[in-house]
Amino acid sequence: MKLIQVEELTKNFRQAVKSPGLAGAVKHLFTQSYREKLAVDRISFSIEEGEAVAYVGPNGAGKSTTIKMLTGILTPTTGSIVVDGLVPYQQRTRNAKTIGAVFGQRSQLWYDIPIIESFSLIKDIYEVPSDVYKRNMDRFTEMLGLAEFLNLPTRKLSLGQRMRADLAAALLHNPKIIYLDEPTIGLDISVKVKIRQFIKELNKEQGTTIVLTTHDLEDIEDICRRLIIIDHGRILYDGSLQAVKDSFARERTFHVQLKEEAPQLAHIIRQHPEMILEEQQGRQLSIRFDRLRFTAGEILALVMQYGEIIDFRIDEPRIEQVIRKLYDGELELNQQLMGAYNR
Numbered sequence: 001m002k003l004i005q006v007e008e009l010t011k012n013f014r015q016a017v018k019s020p021g022l023a024g025a026v027k028h029l030f031t032q033s034y035r036e037k038l039a040v041d042r043i044s045f046s047i048e049e050g051e052a053v054a055y056v057g058p059n060g061a062g063k064s065t066t067i068k069m070l071t072g073i074l075t076p077t078t079g080s081i082v083v084d085g086l087v088p089y090q091q092r093t094r095n096a097k098t099i100g101a102v103f104g105q106r107s108q109l110w111y112d113i114p115i116i117e118s119f120s121l122i123k124d125i126y127e128v129p130s131d132v133y134k135r136n137m138d139r140f141t142e143m144l145g146l147a148e149f150l151n152l153p154t155r156k157l158s159l160g161q162r163m164r165a166d167l168a169a170a171l172l173h174n175p176k177i178i179y180l181d182e183p184t185i186g187l188d189i190s191v192k193v194k195i196r197q198f199i200k201e202l203n204k205e206q207g208t209t210i211v212l213t214t215h216d217l218e219d220i221e222d223i224c225r226r227l228i229i230i231d232h233g234r235i236l237y238d239g240s241l242q243a244v245k246d247s248f249a250r251e252r253t254f255h256v257q258l259k260e261e262a263p264q265l266a267h268i269i270r271q272h273p274e275m276i277l278e279e280q281q282g283r284q285l286s287i288r289f290d291r292l293r294f295t296a297g298e299i300l301a302l303v304m305q306y307g308e309i310i311d312f313r314i315d316e317p318r319i320e321q322v323i324r325k326l327y328d329g330e331l332e333l334n335q336q337l338m339g340a341y342n343r
């Protein structure tokens, strides 16, 4: 079932233009001039119930503007949005019961009151039945390690604690969809891992639909199968993360540690037109190859001809490198790649 349906969605902002300096500010008071900024430009996509979708793009691409329209905070200039049968900006209150939202940069919790009391207020606002509230509180407390700070006010929490509390708060009413805008920004790696694990389980076990905006591409690899890339307000790519990896991340690096130095092996790889000896330090070698040209087994067999292997490892390129290239226009995406999700 399609839970989110977006068609030809556009948002045009009117931005005030000021000349620099005091004279410019005074002039602006009397003769204001504006320019149009097309933040989102005729985008269309749909999201099925239970999907986990990463919505990514460089700074200023139009991600937050899209999320704000999906959550009902902003009204589109043109186009349509339907979320679980509702038009978010027209039916904000009903839409709010279907969705949860976490904005990494700011908290929705009350600043001065203990977290547990914020939760209790949210329970009342969303009319969460007591048994559901208790079950969720028990689960979130355990999974997100909330117990140590439930009685502290938001202002006393570290960023990682605040983010965990915000996640729990956004989910107390069991929303069908959760929008996460930079949920791991500024967090140390152990908290990031905990939060990713939590989101993954939420998606898998509860079937909660996830729409994730992030600059941290490890979040994407961990949580999402589908990727929507937006730039200059237009969708560049909508399809599976794996398809992008398969097409653009073909290189593999075989790192091997030998029992003894093997100069002959190094020589053969250097001479080979389709392999690259990326590094050689004594008994350690790194060989780069195209996985469509060679299998890892073939590389292994070659190395074994010239030396005894103590240890080896094969690295894939990080999706981060691929996506940067997509942003920079160095990679071209074709329709075939996008096919799977665009029907």
Ligand SMILES: Nc1ncnc2c1ncn2[C@@H]1O[C@H](COP(=O)(O)OP(=O)(O)OP(=O)(O)O)[C@@H](O)[C@H]1O
Pocket (backbone or CB within 6 Å): 013, 014, 015, 037, 038, 039, 057, 058, 059, 060, 061, 062, 063, 064, 065, 066
């Ligand atoms: N309220 C607003 N008024 C005028 N222009 C805006 C407004 N909000 C966003 N914009 C402009 O719209 C464009 C898209 O902004 P948006 O915040 O959606 O980008 P983003 O992809 O979320 O970027 P980031 O990753 O930096 O958060 C930017 O050029 C931004 O300056």
